[in-house]
Amino acid sequence: MKQESVVSAHPVSDGMRATVLENLAALEQQHQVTVLFACESGSRGWGFASPDSDYDVRFVYVHRLDWYLTVEPGRDVIEQPISGDLDINGWDLRKTLQLLRASNPVLLEWLRSPIVYRQDTSWAPRLRALAEEGFSPVRGYHHYVSMARKNLREHLYGAVVRYKKYLYVLRPLLAARWIREARGVPPMRFAELASQTLTDRAVLDEVNALLEVKMRAGESATSLRWAGIHAFIEAELAEAMAHVPGKSPAADARALDQYLRDAVLHFDTKT
Structure with a gap:
């Protein structure tokens, strides 16, 4: 890719x-x-x-x-x-x-x-x-999907949205995709995560535009809903929730x- x-x-x-x-x-x-x-x-x-x-x-x-x-x-x-x-x-x-x-x-x-x-x-x-x-892919997957659902529900359904809240949903969703694709522990850096999981050029362009604005604005800055990103989030979350991860062995405490x-x-x- x-x-x-x-x-x-x-x-x-x-x-x-x-x-x-x-x-x-x-x-x-x-x-x-x-x-x-x-x-x-x-x-x-x-x-x-x-x-x-x-x-x-x-x-x-x-x-x-x-x-x-x-x-x-x-x-x-x-x-x-x-x-x-x-x-x-x-x-x-x-x-x-x-x-x-x-x-x-x-x-x-x-x-x-x-x-x-x-x-x-x-x-x-x-x-x-x-x-x-x-690392447990199952626990990691459930953590990130749950985080994305919570942030989406609490922060992204208003007419006006804080820039950073989109990233607080996108990041765990892409981490869940990373795990779903059996890549191991997701990277912390959002740029690495996004560049290796996003394939839709239009979504990438809108994510980059969001990042550029967010990194210039204050933490509390808001805007009207970003339609393309919001549609991607809804579709990605639906796919994430439909996936049932397999079991992974418990870590050895010794x-x-x-x-x-x-x-x-x-x-x-x-x-």
């Missing part, structure tokens, strides 16, 4: 990158953890950010050994209050691996983000490999348990 060009941009200035790294270092000190991986997860990672889009920083961290050896489990997320346009929070490694075992699509997207702020070169690639190996033990012991000793 010929790949068509799709508009894309992943803007993160050197100054913002430095701010993110400073925040991560401060959170490590405050919570006595080590960040294994940190990325951009929102519209900047997808490649269609508006000038006023937030920076959605997500990270995976590991505690010291004592934290895991308590009768009562501790809080397994770190959330920092949104400051300006910076939204930063993370998941503990055990929580991450539990979600990875369930083939959580959000986590898979984090690990495939084109914007990586930090990653431990020994541990992040191993985590990414475990995520790829444990490799995940081993990774958790290895990482916790390594970083506890390192400290």
Whole structure:
């Protein structure tokens, strides 16, 4: 299949990158953890950010050994209050691996983000490999179809529509198509996803026009309904819902348990 060009941009200035790294270092000190991986997860990672889009920083961290050896489990997320346009929070490694075992699509997207702020070169690639190996097409497919249906129902049936809401339906629909075509884990970058799944030239042209407008306008900018894109969404969703994915085996937890033990012991000793 010929790949068509799709508009894309992943803007993160050197100054913002430095701010993110400073925040991560401060959170490590405050919570006595080590960040294994940190990325951009929102519209900047997808490649269609508006000038006023937030920076959605997500990270995976590991505690010291004592934290895991308590009768009562501790809080397994770190959330920092949104400051300006910076939204930063993370998941503990055990929580991450539990979600990875369930083939959580959000986590898979984090690990495939084109914007990586930090990653431990020994541990992040191993985590990414475990995520790829444990990918469940069935769970991924249901996640993306459900997301597309919800966003369509809630945001696209008015006479006036926010630009970004079209992309919040198109992206999961094309991810579902990717899975339906047995291609494995869908790419996070919308441009890659669209260029390799869309074949209708008219739809591609309208998607590119939408992207160009959305990336110049504010997050809350609206327009009248885009007829071609809306018709494509309706048809694509109907096809997606008619498809019944086959079963996939449950992930083997032994490799995940081993990774958790290895990482916790390594970083506890390192400290």
